[in-house]
Amino acid sequence: MAGINLKNIHKSFGKTPVLKGINLDINDGEFLTLVGPSGCGKSTLLRIIAGLEHQDIGDVTIGMSLVNQVRASRRDLAMVFQSYALYPHLTVEQNMETPLRLRDMTTFQRFPLIGCLFPGYYEAKKKINQTVDQTSEILKITALLDRKPGQLSGGQRQRAALGRAMVRHPSAFLMDEPLSNLDAALRVHMRAELADLHRSLKTTFIYVTHDQAEALTLSDRMAVMIDGELLQVGPPEELYKNPLDKRVAEFVGSPKINMLPAEINNEGRITSLGATIRGQSTTYIGSGFVGIRPENLKLVSSRQSPECWAFEVTHKENLGADVFLHGRLGRRGFHGIVRETPENAAELGRGIRTFVKAVPGEALLFDANGKRLPFKQSLDMEHFMVMAEA
Amino acid sequence: MYSRALFAGYWFAAPAILLMIIILIVPVLIAAYLSFTDYSLGNPDINWIGIQNYESLFNRSSYKKMFSASLIYVGITAPLSIGLGLGAALLINSLKHFKDLYKAIYFLPVMAALLAMAIVWEFALHPSIGIINKTLSLGCDSWLESVRWYARSCATGFPQWLGDKSFTMATICFIGVWQGFGFNMVLYLAGLTSVPRELYHAAEIDGASSAWDRFRLVTWPMLGPTTVFVVTITMIRSFQVFDTVEALTQGGPVRSTYVMMYGIFEKGIQQNLIGIGSAITMVFLAFVLLLTLIQRWLVDRRTFYS
Numbered sequence: 296m297a298g299i300n301l302k303n304i305h306k307s308f309g310k311t312p313v314l315k316g317i318n319l320d321i322n323d324g325e326f327l328t329l330v331g332p333s334g335c336g337k338s339t340l341l342r343i344i345a346g347l348e349h350q351d352i353g354d355v356t357i358g359m360s361l362v363n364q365v366r367a368s369r370r371d372l373a374m375v376f377q378s379y380a381l382y383p384h385l386t387v388e389q390n391m392e393t394p395l396r397l398r399d400m401t402t403f404q405r406f407p408l409i410g411c412l413f414p415g416y417y418e419a420k421k422k423i424n425q426t427v428d429q430t431s432e433i434l435k436i437t438a439l440l441d442r443k444p445g446q447l448s449g450g451q452r453q454r455a456a457l458g459r460a461m462v463r464h465p466s467a468f469l470m471d472e473p474l475s476n477l478d479a480a481l482r483v484h485m486r487a488e489l490a491d492l493h494r495s496l497k498t499t500f501i502y503v504t505h506d507q508a509e510a511l512t513l514s515d516r517m518a519v520m521i522d523g524e525l526l527q528v529g530p531p532e533e534l535y536k537n538p539l540d541k542r543v544a545e546f547v548g549s550p551k552i553n554m555l556p557a558e559i560n561n562e563g564r565i566t567s568l569g570a571t572i573r574g575q576s577t578t579y580i581g582s583g584f585v586g587i588r589p590e591n592l593k594l595v596s597s598r599q600s601p602e603c604w605a606f607e608v609t610h611k612e613n614l615g616a617d618v619f620l621h622g623r624l625g626r627r628g629f630h631g632i633v634r635e636t637p638e639n640a641a642e643l644g645r646g647i648r649t650f651v652k653a654v655p656g657e658a659l660l661f662d663a664n665g666k667r668l669p670f671k672q673s674l675d676m677e678h679f680m681v682m683a684e685a
Numbered sequence: 686m687y688s689r690a691l692f693a694g695y696w697f698a699a700p701a702i703l704l705m706i707i708i709l710i711v712p713v714l715i716a717a718y719l720s721f722t723d724y725s726l727g728n729p730d731i732n733w734i735g736i737q738n739y740e741s742l743f744n745r746s747s748y749k750k751m752f753s754a755s756l757i758y759v760g761i762t763a764p765l766s767i768g769l770g771l772g773a774a775l776l777i778n779s780l781k782h783f784k785d786l787y788k789a790i791y792f793l794p795v796m797a798a799l800l801a802m803a804i805v806w807e808f809a810l811h812p813s814i815g816i817i818n819k820t821l822s823l824g825c826d827s828w829l830e831s832v833r834w835y836a837r838s839c840a841t842g843f844p845q846w847l848g849d850k851s852f853t854m855a856t857i858c859f860i861g862v863w864q865g866f867g868f869n870m871v872l873y874l875a876g877l878t879s880v881p882r883e884l885y886h887a888a889e890i891d892g893a894s895s896a897w898d899r900f901r902l903v904t905w906p907m908l909g910p911t912t913v914f915v916v917t918i919t920m921i922r923s924f925q926v927f928d929t930v931e932a933l934t935q936g937g938p939v940r941s942t943y944v945m946m947y948g949i950f951e952k953g954i955q956q957n958l959i960g961i962g963s964a965i966t967m968v969f970l971a972f973v974l975l976l977t978l979i980q981r982w983l984v985d986r987r988t989f990y991s
Contacts, residue, residue, distance in 0.1 A: 346889075347886050366894060367889045368890065368893060374890045380881070381887075382884065
């Protein structure tokens with residue numbers, strides 16, 4: 296087991312920069328997800344940690360040792376690939392034995408047919424079999440050991456690939472979108488199993504995904520990467536509640552945050568699409584953005600205050616416990632999403648005009664470059680007064 | 686309705702079936718029939734002599750020599766040209782530059798007409814004025830003489846590559862390998878492109894740090910289907926060797942290179958013994974059929990090899 300440290304990692308393919316100076320500390324035993332849209336460089340970063348690619352600049356440290364010059368096979372990491380990359384000519388059992396045979400047997404002992412003539416073969420073989428048996432019991436694939444990957448379903452292959460990674464008790468597991476080839480129901484199921492596995496193994500997991508639901512549910516910390524930059528690292532709640540960058544706010548959360556253009560005048564008052572936002576900006580003057588999560592927009596029946604927007608429903612998504620209302624917000628008809636309970640949204644349908652209002656204190660303010668802006672402290676006071684009014 | 690559709694199907698397949706019958710099945714049947722007769726071209730009548738041709742084929746020592754010559758040729762040429770083809774493919778595949786140049790160089794002998802090449806080889810292998818023995822004799826009076834064979838050859842003359850019966854088969858095999866391995870190389874190069882890159886990465890992560898381990902774990906098994914095909918094709922091609930033998934040795938000396946194809950040619954065409962020629966042909970076809978069946982069986986066995 297070991298922590299992993301990345302220092303100023305740069306990587307370009309040809310003239311295209313893919314990673315632009317990544318710094319990341321991964322703690323021992325942590326479940327860290329690297330999440331970002333496709334093409335953001337997260338898989339490349341994982342492969343650099345694994346040693347399958349080499350960084351142009353920067354240092355990778357595993358445990359206490361610098362591994363820049365250490366090849367992948369000597370880094371004591373295990374990796375689960377998106378396509379599983381099981382050896383198709385070997386049975387599940389042989390697939391799982393492979394890393395152990397390569398580590399614990401000599402080249403001569405591994406030789407086909409005559410390998411068993413070399414001393415120490417049977418002891419090594421026995422130990423390997425024990426480990427494989429134990430691992431397959433944990434993963435509940437004992438019945439599949441004699442099959443070849445071609446005879447397995449997607450979920451079973453996934454388990455076999457996990458088994459092959461686990462037998463060696465590596466210092467860290469690297470997973471490159473391991474669930475993306477499974478169907479939706481199985482994915483949710485395997486998500487829970489992976490979380491259990493991490494709890495019982497207590498090993499470092501580095502998990503790459505573009506699916507923020509996986510990242511939010513699985514990880515101790517998630518690292519959001521966009522365009523080769525690491526924008527923010529933190530626990531999932533932190534990234535959801537307190538994104539430091541507009542792109543992070545937009546990437547994390549489903550449905551997407553409502554990102555509305557805003558003006559901040561020299562008194563610090565914030566207006567967006569004709570409505571005022573409660574709270575004052577401290578330092579910034581000019582145009583920026585206000586981000587409001589769909590659950591922080593509430594329906595109101597009439598234009599009670601200057602904080603309300605007109606809202607015309609264009610589409611209603613009913614998910615059972617929640618209803619997402621898509622519609623045109625404000626005078627300029629900006630696309631917005633409101634999350635409501637089915638009771639509150641029962642009356643609403645396509646074409647109905649109503650009003651919405653931001654929950655006070657829950658708006659996020661960004662400057663024109665997408666950097667997060669703080670609100671003035673007095674907000675809390677104001678917030679308190681609103682609560683008192685209610 | 687159904688039977689009419691079936692009938693239409695036969696109509697569509699009819700040209701192909703007809704052609705196959707005319708140019709493949711009928712000639713084989715005729716050859717099979719002739720192999721039980723003593724027919725020679727020009728004879729007015731055909732006498733049925735039963736299995737007499739086959740009897741002499743399997744009993745007379747000259748024909749036994751023919752089978753052993755063919756088997757020796759296949760036994761030497763096929764493994765060597767497969768091994769060299771695989772080796773060349775792996776080496777070329779690992780190159781960054783000049784891949785196409787090397788491919789072209791190794792593939793040239795395949796494209797060249799073997800008969801023309803055989804004449805070039807005949808000059809090169811000429812015992813006194815050939816470039817090979819001339820080059821070898823340059824090494825006389827040097828440290829090379831410490832090899833006993835070399836010293837003896839310097840004294841008594843370098844071997845007659847095509848005239849000495851202990852060297853002819855090896856020479857013919859060498860030319861066969863030289864000519865054939867480029868084809869296998871191309872097949873293996875095609876096979877190598879279909880090996881998933883991720884498997885190499887998985888092998889690397891699993892701890893396969895030596896080239897041999899990666900070859901054993903990924904390359905060789907993934908090339909399995911290609912190998913089955915290459916082995917069959919090469920063996921059939923080796924059984925069919927004729928041009929070099931005809932041009933260089935005419936089956937000699939002392940029948941040391943008297944291979945089956947040359948036997949068919951000599952008996953059936955030169956000596957006009959159609960009956961015995963057909964009998965050799967049938968045995969030859971049986972060999973090829975056997976190889977093909979083995980290949981089919983191996984291919985079928987690997988069906989879930991996705």
